[in-house]
Amino acid sequence: xxxxxxxGNQGAPSGGVNTDKIEMATEQLDMITDVYNRLVxxxxxxxxxxxxxxxxxxxxxxxxxxxxVAKFFEVNxxxxxxxxxxxxxxxxxxxxxxxxxx
Amino acid sequence: MDFSTLNxxxxxxxxxxxxxxxxxDFMRMYSRLVDRCFNACxxxxxxxxxxxKEEQCVLNCTDKFLKHSERVGARFAEQNADMMSxxx
Numbered sequence: 001x002x003x004x005x006x007x008g009n010q011g012a013p014s015g016g017v018n019t020d021k022i023e024m025a026t027e028q029l030d031m032i033t034d035v036y037n038r039l040v041x042x043x044x045x046x047x048x049x050x051x052x053x054x055x056x057x058x059x060x061x062x063x064x065x066x067x068x069v070a071k072f073f074e075v076n077x078x079x080x081x082x083x084x085x086x087x088x089x090x091x092x093x094x095x096x097x098x099x100x101x102x
Numbered sequence: 103m104d105f106s107t108l109n110x111x112x113x114x115x116x117x118x119x120x121x122x123x124x125x126x127d128f129m130r131m132y133s134r135l136v137d138r139c140f141n142a143c144x145x146x147x148x149x150x151x152x153x154x155k156e157e158q159c160v161l162n163c164t165d166k167f168l169k170h171s172e173r174v175g176a177r178f179a180e181q182n183a184d185m186m187s188x189x190x
Contacts, residue, residue, distance in 0.1 A: 017111050025108065025116055032182075033127065040174050048170060050142045055165030057173065065170060069177035073185065 035076070043068035131171075139163035 047064035048057075057065070105113055143159035144152070152160075 017115055018108075021108060022112055022115055022119075025105065025112075026119055029116075029120065029123065033123065036175070036178055037127075039178060040171055043174055044167065044170055048166060052139075052142060052159045052162040052166060055162040055169075057166060057169050061170075062173065065173050066177055069174055069181060073181045077185075 039069060039072050042072065135164060135167055138167070 043065055047061050047068055049061075105116060108116060139160045142163055143156050146153070146156070
């Protein structure tokens with residue numbers, strides 16, 4: 001894939017900034033941050049009791065968190081595989097119905 | 103995340119972007135933590151001062167959340183590294 005001729009920064013000399021690459025890196029960063037935040041939220045709700053009798057994680061909670069993260073990634077993978085198996089057309093059809101009807 | 107394809111100017115730019123996002127993330131976490139601990143710990147409004155029980159609960163809540171966040175971060179990094187290495 002060549003970024004030459006696209007956008008305002010042509011050729012990206014060693015001192016220049018390639019906006020396409022920056023944008024892609026920023027989107028990737030946003031995605032990972034989003035996954036992490038949702039993971040923290042979900043696992044906290046599922047694993048940590050609301051009573052707060054002490055400030056440390058007990059053994060049960062620690063183990064629960066480890067398993068929660070592992071399962072979350074498994075689910076992430078399975079959902080990704082399923083969506084991929086539906087084929088490239090399906091992601092436009094099934095997922096984007098709001099935009100498809102415009 | 104692979105920053106090796108970016109040159110030094112781009113990496114510097116990304117560092118600034120990351121720093122700004124970290125600050126925003128911290129503020130967001132702070133306000134959600136206050137919400138969470140308040141909702142979990144403060145249910146008795148017969149007095150406007152925080153009772154010592156409630157105060158201890160809030161401190162425990164904060165402590166626990168930070169430790170939880172740290173642990174999730176460690177596991178997340180491991181899983182991410184596993185996933186990256188299995189893809190390449």
